[in-house]
Amino acid sequence: MSAALMSVHPVLALQDTSSTVLLHRWQFGFNLIYHYLYPQLTMGLILLIVVLETLYLRRGHEFYKKAADFWVRLFAPAFVIGAVTGIPLEFGFGTNWAVFSTVSGGVIGQTIALEGVFAFFVESAFLGLYLYGGDAFGKKVRWFSAFMVFLGSWASGYFILTVNAWMQNPISYRTLPDGNLALVHFWKLFLNPWMFHQYIHVMGGAVVTASFAMAGIGAFYLLSRRDVQFGKLFVTLGVIAGLASSLWMIYPSGDMESAALAEKQPIKLAAAEGLFHTEKGASLTIIGQPNLQTMRIDNPIELPKILSFLSYRSFEATVKGLEAFPRSLWPNVPLVYYSYHIMVGLGTIFAAVMLLAALLLWRGRLFRSRRMLWLLLLIMPFPFITNTVGWVVAESGRQPWIIYGVMKTAQGASRLVNAGNVYFTIAGLAGLFLLLSVLYVIVVLKEVHQGPEAPQSEDVERLEKEIREIIPGRRALQERRREEPIESGREEKVRG
Amino acid sequence: MQTIWFIFIAFILTMYVLLDGFDLGAGAIYPFVAKDDKERRAVQRAILPMWDGNETWLVAAGGGLFLSFPLLYSASMSGFYLAVFVVLWLLILRGVGLEMRHLLDNDLWRSFWDGVFFLGSLLLPFFFGVALANVMRGVPIGRGGKYFFQSLWTDPLHPLSKNPGILDWYTVMIGLLALCAVILHGTTYLTMKTTGGLRNSSRIFAGAFWVATVGLTALATPLTFYLLPQRLSHFESAPWGFVFPAAAIGGILTVGYALAKGRDGLSFGGSCAYIAGMMSSTAFAIYPKVLPAVDPSRSLTIYNASAPHHSLVVGLIAWGLGLLLACIYFAIIYRMFRGRVEV
Numbered sequence: 001m002s003a004a005l006m007s008v009h010p011v012l013a014l015q016d017t018s019s020t021v022l023l024h025r026w027q028f029g030f031n032l033i034y035h036y037l038y039p040q041l042t043m044g045l046i047l048l049i050v051v052l053e054t055l056y057l058r059r060g061h062e063f064y065k066k067a068a069d070f071w072v073r074l075f076a077p078a079f080v081i082g083a084v085t086g087i088p089l090e091f092g093f094g095t096n097w098a099v100f101s102t103v104s105g106g107v108i109g110q111t112i113a114l115e116g117v118f119a120f121f122v123e124s125a126f127l128g129l130y131l132y133g134g135d136a137f138g139k140k141v142r143w144f145s146a147f148m149v150f151l152g153s154w155a156s157g158y159f160i161l162t163v164n165a166w167m168q169n170p171i172s173y174r175t176l177p178d179g180n181l182a183l184v185h186f187w188k189l190f191l192n193p194w195m196f197h198q199y200i201h202v203m204g205g206a207v208v209t210a211s212f213a214m215a216g217i218g219a220f221y222l223l224s225r226r227d228v229q230f231g232k233l234f235v236t237l238g239v240i241a242g243l244a245s246s247l248w249m250i251y252p253s254g255d256m257e258s259a260a261l262a263e264k265q266p267i268k269l270a271a272a273e274g275l276f277h278t279e280k281g282a283s284l285t286i287i288g289q290p291n292l293q294t295m296r297i298d299n300p301i302e303l304p305k306i307l308s309f310l311s312y313r314s315f316e317a318t319v320k321g322l323e324a325f326p327r328s329l330w331p332n333v334p335l336v337y338y339s340y341h342i343m344v345g346l347g348t349i350f351a352a353v354m355l356l357a358a359l360l361l362w363r364g365r366l367f368r369s370r371r372m373l374w375l376l377l378l379i380m381p382f383p384f385i386t387n388t389v390g391w392v393v394a395e396s397g398r399q400p401w402i403i404y405g406v407m408k409t410a411q412g413a414s415r416l417v418n419a420g421n422v423y424f425t426i427a428g429l430a431g432l433f434l435l436l437s438v439l440y441v442i443v444v445l446k447e448v449h450q451g452p453e454a455p456q457s458e459d460v461e462r463l464e465k466e467i468r469e470i471i472p473g474r475r476a477l478q479e480r481r482r483e484e485p486i487e488s489g490r491e492e493k494v495r496g
Numbered sequence: 497m498q499t500i501w502f503i504f505i506a507f508i509l510t511m512y513v514l515l516d517g518f519d520l521g522a523g524a525i526y527p528f529v530a531k532d533d534k535e536r537r538a539v540q541r542a543i544l545p546m547w548d549g550n551e552t553w554l555v556a557a558g559g560g561l562f563l564s565f566p567l568l569y570s571a572s573m574s575g576f577y578l579a580v581f582v583v584l585w586l587l588i589l590r591g592v593g594l595e596m597r598h599l600l601d602n603d604l605w606r607s608f609w610d611g612v613f614f615l616g617s618l619l620l621p622f623f624f625g626v627a628l629a630n631v632m633r634g635v636p637i638g639r640g641g642k643y644f645f646q647s648l649w650t651d652p653l654h655p656l657s658k659n660p661g662i663l664d665w666y667t668v669m670i671g672l673l674a675l676c677a678v679i680l681h682g683t684t685y686l687t688m689k690t691t692g693g694l695r696n697s698s699r700i701f702a703g704a705f706w707v708a709t710v711g712l713t714a715l716a717t718p719l720t721f722y723l724l725p726q727r728l729s730h731f732e733s734a735p736w737g738f739v740f741p742a743a744a745i746g747g748i749l750t751v752g753y754a755l756a757k758g759r760d761g762l763s764f765g766g767s768c769a770y771i772a773g774m775m776s777s778t779a780f781a782i783y784p785k786v787l788p789a790v791d792p793s794r795s796l797t798i799y800n801a802s803a804p805h806h807s808l809v810v811g812l813i814a815w816g817l818g819l820l821l822a823c824i825y826f827a828i829i830y831r832m833f834r835g836r837v838e839v
Binding site (some may be wrong): 076077080081083084085087088090091093094095096097098099100101102103104105106107108109110112113114115116117118120121122124125126127128129131132133137176180182183184186414415416417418421424425428429432436439442443446 | 544545546548549551552555556558559560562563564565566567569570571572573574575577578580581584585587588589591592595596599600638641642643644645803804806807810811814815818819821822825826829832833
């Protein structure tokens with residue numbers, strides 16, 4: 001493949017640009033990591049917001065509406081930042097990975113394009129309706145628009161993960177005479193077996209982040225003895241969702257992920273586990289530092305035979321170590337090893353903490369247990385780290401491939417974009433991201449400080465009120481309802 | 497099949513300019529149209545529920561391009577690398593500016609984000625116009641390759657040099673034309689969506705930018721064909737294509753007529769026709785090329801840049817369906833927010 005590619009894309013032969021390729025990776029990876037801090041929160045949060053909206057719809061109590069509004073005020077700016085930092089990524093396939101995009105566009109162009117029309121349009125259109133028209137059009141439209149934002153953002157996750165799943169496990173393609181790849185079966189691309197476990201694992205991770213955020217802010221209110229009713233609601237919802245999702249991350253989704261690695265990407269598994277030598281009945285390393293000189297783990301703490309069991313369901317199974325593969329195909333071993341161990345370690349702690357919190361909740365003691373509430377508050381940032389290092393395992397771990405087993409990352413980069421230009425745009429993005437982070441922190445601190453009971457910023461309230469007043473459709477609807485009750489029922493169906 | 501996709505992409509880009517055009521245009525003019533904070537809020541209210549959705553058309557166009565013409569997508573994104581990033585920064589800042597403004601009750605905070613929003617809205621249409629002009633003029637696709645890399649400027653006084661930059665007098669002129677046209681579009685939208693003093697001053701500005709747009713169009717069109725006579729060839733071989741420039745001329749005359757008569761809806765409609773006419777004329781002029789090169793034999797065409805046939809067919813079905821759904825949501829939501837905004 002690589003020789004064929006060289007002849008088809010002569011530009012590849014122009015210059016030795018391995019350092020430029022590294023810069024392209026930094027730019028894209030940095031943008032990705034920063035971007036994903038927001039969607040992991042919003043994708044999870046919108047699910048919890050839909051739960052709050054459902055409570056409001058069912059019970060009709062203003063309390064739930066206020067609770068939902070509070071979270072929407074944290075959700076909306078995160079959503080906007082997630083959206084605007086995602087745009088450079090969509091175009092980044094072309095700006096930084098021109099050759100890769102040309103070669104694979106016939107396949108993954110499908111999913112990227114469909115994400116735009118099926119997910120982004122739904123999200124953006126209904127978010128506008130939810131934020132600025134939610135109150136004016138009544139409870140049902142409010143619930144429906146929130147639900148559509150949820151559907152849109154989870155669909156968006158599905159489409160973009162389809163792209164990633166194909167890069168991890170390329171299927172249903174054939175190579176054309178000009179070296180580009182063509183799609184064979186549309187549905188197989190969307191039902192990539194890699195997709196399934198990856199999707200449930202990633203979306204589970206988003207719910208972990210959001211439920212820890214909800215539980216943490218609830219704990220903050222309970223600890224500071226203000227907005228106590230809201231605090232109780234947030235902690236309850238956060239702990240229930242947090243327990244379910246953090247267990248979900250371990251079993252079944254995490255377990256499925258590592259089984260898939262054992263089958264399809266054994267090098268990544270070996271690097272993640274720090275397994276240098278092929279072993280029968282391999283032990284699982286809990287802590288230790290991989291030493292690339294001596295090819296072993298320094299200061300290891302190990303569980304004998306467990307790795308074999310987890311990978312192949314047999315204590316005596318043979319697990320391939322890094323030595324079984326040529327060194328040129330190794331990823332950055334320490335990076336993948338530590339990322340993986342941080343992910344698994346923190347994930348285990350999350351499940352334990354939530355199990356304990358759920359137990360206290362069930363016994364009715366959680367709201368009084370200050371130590372547990374402190375723990376819930378302080379653990380809040382860690383799911384962000386866990387999701388991030390999880391992605392580092394997935395993406396760094398598959399290096400040197402951009403399409404696993406098909407195309408090397410170094411072949412896929414935009415070769416005519418030189419290092420100076422990449423430095424320039426990385427610097428610009430870094431500055432912008434810093435600004436966005438500061439802004440979001442300001443917003444969160446302000447909203448949490450004001451609390452769910454506080455009226456919204458005067459400006460927003462005026463805005464909403466004015467929109468409510470100026471919507472003639474609404475006014476016409478009310479008038480018509482007065483005149484022709486049957487007609488209005490039909491009208492509402494159309495709107496809903 | 498390639499032609500259908502070409503039309504599709506041209507359509508979606510035109511939709512983007514029509515939709516995001518009015519909020520960009522409104523953003524680029526509102527500090528002058530709106531005199532106080534109340535009026536500024538009214539302007540923002542007229543665009544707030546829609547801007548994010550409008551911008552999605554650009555993202556959808558990017559995705560559609562990736563699907564249908566992967567080589568065009570990757571060659572142009574990497575070739576215009578610097579300009580693409582400048583545009584992305586502006587999009588980020590502008591989007592954040594619009595949404596952050598409401599989050600703190602502080603005049604300085606609001607003024608700052610108003611300024612960011614204004615600058616973003618001002619520069620974006622200019623750069624989009626420059627991009628379109630680069631496509632019209634041709635890009636320096638190099639020897640033996642399918643890719644190119646353009647600096648921001650190399651020889652601004654000679655657009656026809658072997659190695660042109662992104663900015664030269666020709667592309668800057670088209671950028672300014674795009675800016676004027678978009679501001680005209682935004683002011684006619686505001687005239688249609690607002691009342692009282694805000695409507696009146698929008699109308700006055702619309703008149704001024706109508707004159708500017710007419711003037712620049714009258715200057716730029718002959719210059720384009722003088723500079724690039726080869727872009728006339730498709731019109732010569734298929735004279736029915738003159739309906740596109742005719743629509744543009746009809747549109748801009750309608751705007752003038754409707755502004756004079758105070759028919760706000762018609763003036764916005766005319767502006768839509770003008771923009772759609774200009775965009776489709778450009779598309780028609782370069783067809784079947786998708787990215788003309790300085791050396792014509794290296795141009796990317798709908799044939800050498802397209803995805804394999806099967807991808808185009810299944811993509812058309814799935815993507816077309818999604819686009820249809822999107823049009824339905826947009827129709828519903830625009831209907832829900834119809835009517836004028838009061839100050």
